[in-house]
Amino acid sequence: MKKEYRFPLLVAITGGIGSGQTTVANFFKKWGAWVINADEKAKEIIQKDRSVKRILAQTFGKEIFNRQGKLNTQKLAALAFKDEISTQKLNQIVHPRMVAYLIEELERARFSRKYPIVAIDAALIYEISIEQMFDAVVTVYAPIELRYKRVKQRDGMTRSDFFARVNKQIPLEEKRQWADFVIDNSGSLDELEKQSWAVYEKLLNMQEKKERQLKHIS
Ligand SMILES: CC(C)(COP(=O)(O)OP(=O)(O)OC[C@H]1O[C@@H](n2cnc3c(N)ncnc32)[C@H](O)[C@@H]1O)[C@@H](O)C(=O)NCCC(=O)NCCS
Numbered sequence: 021m022k023k024e025y026r027f028p029l030l031v032a033i034t035g036g037i038g039s040g041q042t043t044v045a046n047f048f049k050k051w052g053a054w055v056i057n058a059d060e061k062a063k064e065i066i067q068k069d070r071s072v073k074r075i076l077a078q079t080f081g082k083e084i085f086n087r088q089g090k091l092n093t094q095k096l097a098a099l100a101f102k103d104e105i106s107t108q109k110l111n112q113i114v115h116p117r118m119v120a121y122l123i124e125e126l127e128r129a130r131f132s133r134k135y136p137i138v139a140i141d142a143a144l145i146y147e148i149s150i151e152q153m154f155d156a157v158v159t160v161y162a163p164i165e166l167r168y169k170r171v172k173q174r175d176g177m178t179r180s181d182f183f184a185r186v187n188k189q190i191p192l193e194e195k196r197q198w199a200d201f202v203i204d205n206s207g208s209l210d211e212l213e214k215q216s217w218a219v220y221e222k223l224l225n226m227q228e229k230k231e232r233q234l235k236h237i238s
């Protein structure tokens with residue numbers, strides 16, 4: 021019989037643009053966690069929620085959608101990250117819906133009882149102030165120039181576009197201090213995987229403890 025997890029551990033995997041949090045989340049997924057990717061969910065919401073679409077078009081111009089109604093992410097990013105107020109506007113439109121959606125997804129994964137770890141891969145856990153929802157927060161750290169190098173390699177982002185986003189995020193040095201676990205991604209992918217496994221094992225132990233403590237709850 022397959023093992024049931026009545027009380028999965030709720031984990032946030034966070035960091036900053038290019039720090040490697042999605043890479044760590046993918047390791048967790050490979051080892052049996054259920055992982056929700058906030059960047060993907062945000063785009064799904066923008067694409068599917070009609071009221072979000074309408075307000076975004078009113079705020080940033082209807083050119084951010086093409087004729088078929090598909091979001092042009094580059095256009096929206098250019099407009100939304102150009103200054104603090106524009107980013108705040110984007111966040112005020114998207115974040116409330118995103119948080120509601122993430123909670124629904126967390127609950128779905130929890131009720132399935134199939135996963136010991138349910139994790140959210142999201143850069144903005146602390147910016148949105150949702151860290152209290154989780155049993156543990158894992159921050160993936162890398163030095164800023166290395167993050168830029170990796171993002172440039174990943175999607176050709178310019179230095180100014182990269183720093184436009186970095187400047188809208190809480191510095192990783194702070195997030196590192198607040199986290200329950202820190203993974204240092206200054207080295208190779210192999211080193212990252214080893215560190216991620218060490219953290220994952222600890223999270224599994226925490227989950228077993230949670231299950232034992234709560235087993236009398238019906
Ligand atoms: C503006 C959008 C369409 C640009 O899409 P694009 O494909 O270029 O980027 P993507 O979504 O993959 O995000 C990449 C990274 O940019 C950073 N980032 C994204 N949104 C924000 C934001 N509002 N503030 C600060 N950093 C952000 C994060 O580090 C994120 O991991 C998109 O980023 C978006 O919809 N953002 C608003 C929703 C959001 O806050 N997403 C982050 C969830 S944690």
Ligand SMILES: Nc1ncnc2c1ncn2[C@@H]1O[C@H](COP(=O)(O)OP(=O)(O)OP(=O)(O)O)[C@@H](O)[C@H]1O
Nearest residue numbers: 036037038039040041042043170174207208209212
């Ligand atoms: N240790 C590493 N060595 C080499 N490349 C790496 C390493 N860690 C991550 N990368 C690469 O760097 C890029 C950024 O990593 P990843 O997408 O995991 O970051 P992220 O924190 O999720 O970024 P974003 O917030 O932009 O989504 C990816 O192309 C990834 O494959």
